[in-house]
Amino acid sequence: MTRDKKRKAAIRETQAHTGRRYTQAAREITAATEREPTGFLLSQLLTECATIAPADVDWGxxxxxxxxVFHSRLFGGAVPYGTVLELAGSLAQEGRSARLTLESMSPLEVAVVVCGKRRFQLILTQDMARELCQTPACPNDQPGWAFLHCSSHLPDCNGDALVSMTEEWAYGFKTDAGRDMERREGSAEADLLIKAATANGTYERASKALLDSLFAAPDELDDLFWSEEETLAMQHxxxxxxxxxxxxxxxxxxxLWKIFGACSTCGGRLNAYGWDPSVPPRFCSANCVPPASCPSQDSATTERLAEQRPAGRSAR
Structure with missing residues (x-):
């Protein structure tokens, strides 16, 4: 179904609900998709979901x-009941008083809503809602439940936020893996976190946090196992x-050295002194790294991760 046909279907749906003429309904649909973001409470959306009768939609x-689906006044279009319930489940910790903002709406396709710094894509053709990267307007998924950003925007997190994500992900992954040491090794999610940490010069902090959380801190090994064989296997x-x-x-x-080509500060050779894990690869040395060179898009990340415990995790 083309975008134009879906737009026409949305116009006809608006006609059926309002009794307005086609041209007037078309203007309303256009205004709804171009209007400034508006806010509403999760409780208001749930009330609509619980009280509005199903709507007839020409899906093509x-x-x-x-x-x-039902015709949502808050969204200005048809929204599946199941999609609203999926969203409510994802926002269970925020509660019914969570305030949502409609970032974008494509009738009979998708909508994007924002709650605080969290962004969700609502699939209007299925009973589905999925969490997106927290970077505004980014259409990409988060790689996993503990990630706040997609792989492209992970390096934009500051060191504290990245370490918090790393610890949160590693503890959860260790729980899933159980005592199987091989399952804990070689994760693609771990690689994404390490690459992001390398890009912003926090590799040493992130790798230590990952290893300590995914396995155990060195000073804890002797207390974990009764046998030397198990301790040795963990060490290996x-x-x-x-x-x-x-x-x-x-x-x-x-x-990244190849991509940047030269130091962003002095224009010098990037790998002249070898690899220093504490220096972002766009700089040649610590002397060229300006203060706070890795901006944080999420000042409350550490606090939110400390409070967040997932009810269910994304498939890996």
Whole structure:
């Protein structure tokens, strides 16, 4: 179904609900998609979901394949009941008083809503809501439940935020893996975190947080196991993953050196002194790194991650 056909279907739906003429309904639809973001409470959306009767929508295909929807005044269009319930589940910790802002709305396609710094894409053709990268207007998914940004925007987080995400993800992944050491090694999510930490010069902090959370801190090993064999197996797993992460970070640093070409401050050679994990790869040395060179888009990240415990996790 083309965008134009979906727009016409939305106009006809508005006609059916309001009794207005086609041209007037068309102007309303256009205004709804171009209006400034407006806010409303989750409780208001849930009230609509619980009280408004199902709406008839011309999807342009077999209606048996489409979700059951209602005409939402807050969204200015049809929204599936199941999508609202998915969103409410994701915002369970925020409660019914959570304030939402409609960032964008494409009738009979998708809508994006914002709650605080969290962004959700509501799929209007299915009973589905998924969390997006917290960077405004970014259409990309988060790589996993503990991630606040997509892989492209992870380096924009400051060191504290990135370490918090790393610890949160690693503890959860360790719980899923159980006592299987091999499952804890070689994760793609770990690579994303390490690459982001390499880009903003916090590799050493992030890698230590990851290893300590995913396995155990060195001073805790003797207390974890009764047998020397198990302790030794854990030590070997830690060292294998430490070496692997180091190689991931060095490869990422080399890749970024090629992209940047020269020091962003002095124009000098980027790898003249070898790789320094504490220096972002766009600078040649610590002397060229300006104060607070890695801006944080999320000053409340650490606090929110400390409070957040997922009810369910995204598929990995």
């Amino acid at each position: 295909y077999d209606c048996d394949l489409a979700p059951e 797993a830690i060292e294998r993953e430490r070496l692997r992460l180091h190689n991931v970070a060095r490869s990422e640093a080399r890749r």
